[in-house]
Amino acid sequence: MAPKDLLLALVVIVVWGLNFVVIKVGLDGMPPMLLGALRFILAAFPAILFVRRPQIPLRWLLAYGLTISLGQFAFLFSAMAVGMPAGLASLVLQSQAFFTLFFAALFLGERLRMANLLGLVVAAAGLALIGLQGERTLTIAGFALTIAAAAMWALGNVITRTLGKVDLMGLVVWGSLIPPLPFLALSWLIEGPQAIESALRGFNLEALLVLAYLAFGATLLGYGLWSRLLSRYPASQVAPFSLLVPVVGLTSSALLLDEHLNGAQLFGALLVLAGLLVNVGGAWLDRRSRARAA
Known part of the structure; x- marks a missing residue:
């Protein structure tokens, strides 16, 4: 990867990583469904x-907007509003990689490999x-909602795979038209008109x-640069x-935010990262071996 594109990749990672801290700050003054509506x-x-x-x-x-945009962020914002720490949310949300494998096998007939x-398992x-730590530094509801957000992200990934070659930036921008009205409806029903008025005032x-x-940062800049990288390099490299x-x-x-993991959570976080690394690395090795065989 060219040095300029490597720098762009790192910009995306920093923007997306800081995204969780920004969400936590935003939820201090705004209810989650209203925050989702205004974001999109x-x-x-x-x-x-x-x-x-x-x-x-x-x-x-519609399917893309209702899953990867509405579903993912309705659950994620709600999770962080009821006690899911920002750092752990960024980690647990990556379980979408495994949900994607499961849904792809279920709906698209893709085969799960040993590395997957x-x-x-890891x-x-x-x-x-992490989940067994319970109320010590997170809430069970927050953890479960973050898992649900990961599942919705995965469904959106499967929809994107079904579409084949598609302009990712266009999909993100036009898919952003779908969530605002459902988010506003959910805000009215769940959070109530008084909470909306108070937040807007x-x-x-x-x-x-x-x-x-x-x-503009996490959505348009992040996905814009990511789609540019995907257009220049194989997905296995990006x-x-x-x-x-x-x-x-x-x-x-x-x-x-002064959030700190206890010993058990730190070990759990390392296991999650190791599992993700095995999944990505195994898929890369498998593609290399098939390319050599061909």
């Missing part, structure tokens, strides 16, 4: 005026160890900066960089 309103407008709509059927655009299963042990510069970061997201997430949350 800003991500969609005015970007749809400059980014071409992907050439896919409307039903697939081994990585899954990462599952780490997640179980208290809207300040900090809230604006949070939304700008989530919409995907491993995502393993660094929870490293940045855990480090930034410790430095900026």
